[in-house]
Amino acid sequence: MDAVNLEEQAARQQLFTTLYQKVFPAVAKYVSKCGGSFDEAKDVFQDALISYYEKSHTADVTINSSEGAYIYGTARYLWIKRYKQGSQTKQLDDSSAYSIIAETEAAPSEDKLLHFLETAGKRCMELLRSFYYDNLPMTRVAQLFGFSGVRSATVQKYKCIEKVRDTVKQKALTYEDFLE
Structure with a gap:
């Protein structure tokens, strides 16, 4: 070289x-x-x-x-x-197919999920329900809740989700904790 x-x-x-x-x-x-x-x-x-x-x-x-x-x-x-x-690309064999069926049968408990959503407060619950459950666009959510604009509504939605996440983190919960 x-x-x-x-x-x-x-x-x-x-x-x-x-x-x-x-x-x-x-x-x-x-x-x-x-x-x-x-x-x-x-x-x-x-x-x-x-x-x-x-x-x-x-x-x-x-x-x-x-x-x-x-x-x-x-x-x-x-x-x-x-x-x-x-x-x-994961191959399914008989045992993994069984575990997938078992996982779908063990659905998250709505009561437990609702409890942690409630920790964020009534207004947050209503805001999250309007967006996620009622599928309202953010412009409509902003009007309903009296926000100055879509950006304010989006920020508040994020803060509500973070409240729930913080509660889950503080209690060191896992997915299994929400199963019935």
Whole structure:
């Protein structure tokens, strides 16, 4: 190898090392949060890193974001794509078919769900019911509840959902806690 190739290889190695240290922790945290393993996070990150490197060294392609943002966004996209493909291609054998049937029979208890929705307050219950159960558009919800606009109604709906989430988190509840 000549000196130019060695310098180019060293520069590429340094770039990969820097990007790995800078971006991989965020990718690993995201994949872990979405139920993936550390090895899956490494695979997704490496695919995203290669994609970035190939695109950044192509003359006709311009990347309009920072290196880290591009790699992180690509890794997220790849993880979502991998996750969807994995859930669609799982083979069903007799035992898994039985467990799916059993899961559909164990429906969440409406009383338990309603109890946690009530912790958000009466107004929140009415707002959430109007949007999710009655399927009213946000413009109508804003009018009904006297909000200044759709944005205000959307923010309030989000706050109501967060109240319920906080209650569930405080009590460290899982899905099984809502089954009858």
